[in-house]
Amino acid sequence: MINKIDRQFLELQLDAEDMYRNFNKILELANTIISNYGHDMGEILLQPKKGNVAFGCGKENWAFTLTTFARIYSKKFGVDIDKMKEKLWGDNYYDTKNKRWYTEPTNEEGEKLKRPFCAFVVEPIIKLSRSIIEGNTEQMNKILTSIEVSLTLKENEHTGNDLLKLVMSKWLNATDAFLEMIVMHLPSPKAAQKYRVSHLYEGPQDDEVAASIRDCNPKGPLIMYVSRMMPTTETGPVFAFGRVFGGTLSAGQKVTIMGPAYIHGKKDDLFIGKVPQVVSMLGRL
Amino acid sequence: MVWISIEQVRELLSKPENISNAIIVASIKHEKSTITDSLAQKAGITNYVLQSMLHKDLNEDSLTSPPMSLYIMRVVSLKKTKMMLILSILSILWTMSTFYLKPQLLSGSPMAFSSLLTILRASVCKLMLYCMQLWMKKSDQF
Numbered sequence: 001m002i003n004k005i006d007r008q009f010l011e012l013q014l015d016a017e018d019m020y021r022n023f024n025k026i027l028e029l030a031n032t033i034i035s036n037y038g039h040d041m042g043e044i045l046l047q048p049k050k051g052n053v054a055f056g057c058g059k060e061n062w063a064f065t066l067t068t069f070a071r072i073y074s075k076k077f078g079v080d081i082d083k084m085k086e087k088l089w090g091d092n093y094y095d096t097k098n099k100r101w102y103t104e105p106t107n108e109e110g111e112k113l114k115r116p117f118c119a120f121v122v123e124p125i126i127k128l129s130r131s132i133i134e135g136n137t138e139q140m141n142k143i144l145t146s147i148e149v150s151l152t153l154k155e156n157e158h159t160g161n162d163l164l165k166l167v168m169s170k171w172l173n174a175t176d177a178f179l180e181m182i183v184m185h186l187p188s189p190k191a192a193q194k195y196r197v198s199h200l201y202e203g204p205q206d207d208e209v210a211a212s213i214r215d216c217n218p219k220g221p222l223i224m225y226v227s228r229m230m231p232t233t234e235t236g237p238v239f240a241f242g243r244v245f246g247g248t249l250s251a252g253q254k255v256t257i258m259g260p261a262y263i264h265g266k267k268d269d270l271f272i273g274k275v276p277q278v279v280s281m282l283g284r285l
Numbered sequence: 286m287v288w289i290s291i292e293q294v295r296e297l298l299s300k301p302e303n304i305s306n307a308i309i310v311a312s313i314k315h316e317k318s319t320i321t322d323s324l325a326q327k328a329g330i331t332n333y334v335l336q337s338m339l340h341k342d343l344n345e346d347s348l349t350s351p352p353m354s355l356y357i358m359r360v361v362s363l364k365k366t367k368m369m370l371i372l373s374i375l376s377i378l379w380t381m382s383t384f385y386l387k388p389q390l391l392s393g394s395p396m397a398f399s400s401l402l403t404i405l406r407a408s409v410c411k412l413m414l415y416c417m418q419l420w421m422k423k424s425d426q427f
Binding site: 178182183189 | 317
């Protein structure tokens with residue numbers, strides 16, 4: 001997610017085209033790093049066209065992907081969502097007068113055209129945000145009606161940043177964008193562990209432990225990566241927080257603990273312990 | 286607070302192809318916790334009923350939505366929870382019966398017999414609870 005985009009138009013007063021260029025720069029930098037490290041992971045480059053990039057503001061709990069807007073505009077233009085996503089990013093321009101798509105920033109009459117990302121995505125957000133911050137209720141209500149967001153009487157009492165947060169999180173809820181990206185683009189452990197096994201396990205890649213990780217096999221030998229030791233109280237027990245990559249973890253089970261200094265085949269930093277209890281992490285109020 | 290039964294967790298984990306593991310990595314003050322909280326809330330792993338009770342105006346005003354935090358909770362089987370409740374009630378009734386029966390026992394039987402009975406009942410209660418704890422620990426697994 002490209003975060004804090006509200007600061008670009010509220011504080012830096014950038015226009016939509018400048019914002020587009022900034023986003024493109026950020027994505028290019030990120031993709032350079034990804035292409036250096038993610039050789040065997042398939043196509044994981046960040047491409048807004050694919051809907052795997054979100055833009056938004058975490059503090060105000062709003063974010064969107066191009067899929068969010070492609071869904072809205074595909075109905076309006078009568079185009080397929082995937083085609084709309086392609087049009088919303090890159091060197092595509094739309095002439096609102098002639099209702100035609102171009103690949104160059106000027107039409108036949110020499111008029112300057114806007115990118116659909118700027119005209120249909122960023123500019124409505126900028127307009128709405130500025131109208132709320134400036135207290136322009138008339139314009140705000142007009143935009144709210146067009147985007148089908150309604151406010152209750154109590155919600156209407158808010159002003160400034162509070163109202164902005166409320167309206168934006170109602171219109172472009174960050175959680176929806178994230179959940180969509182998680183479901184559509186993140187691989188399942190069964191798919192991911194096939195290529196991750198060589199990074200996760202230092203031992204021979206053809207033994208039963210590697211096979212247990214690769215197949216995500218609950219009946220194979222137990223392999224758990226402990227990422228953090230979490231103390232409960234000052235003198236109380238310490239929870240080992242981690243992820244099971246293979247096998248099944250049970251209370252009372254005997255396990256071999258390999259410390260950070262352990263080298264495969266040697267006995268340094270190697271202990272045998274017992275799992276006294278298994279707990280799960282949940283959310284609470 | 287939400288109690289998820291171990292059966293539910295096992296069912297979810299039994300289909301790894303349906304799981305998506307996500308991680309939130311960001312610089313300081315980039316609202317990682319806010320995003321995590323809203324995701325946890327959306328996923329329904331928080332008790333919305335309790336949340337609504339404490340914050341009655343939650344539905345009307347999302348600005349009052351309270352912050353959440355992730356915490357560790359023991360995964361308990363629903364069957365075991367029910368059994369635990371029944372056994373706890375039984376053990377309480379058993380202990381209480383000692384006090385009710387004590388005067389009758391004292392009047393009809395020697396003191397030594399009454400004390401022995403009390404000790405016996407307390408030991409049975411403790412043994413029951415210990416067995417239950419052992420049973421719960423043994424079969425909890427991921």
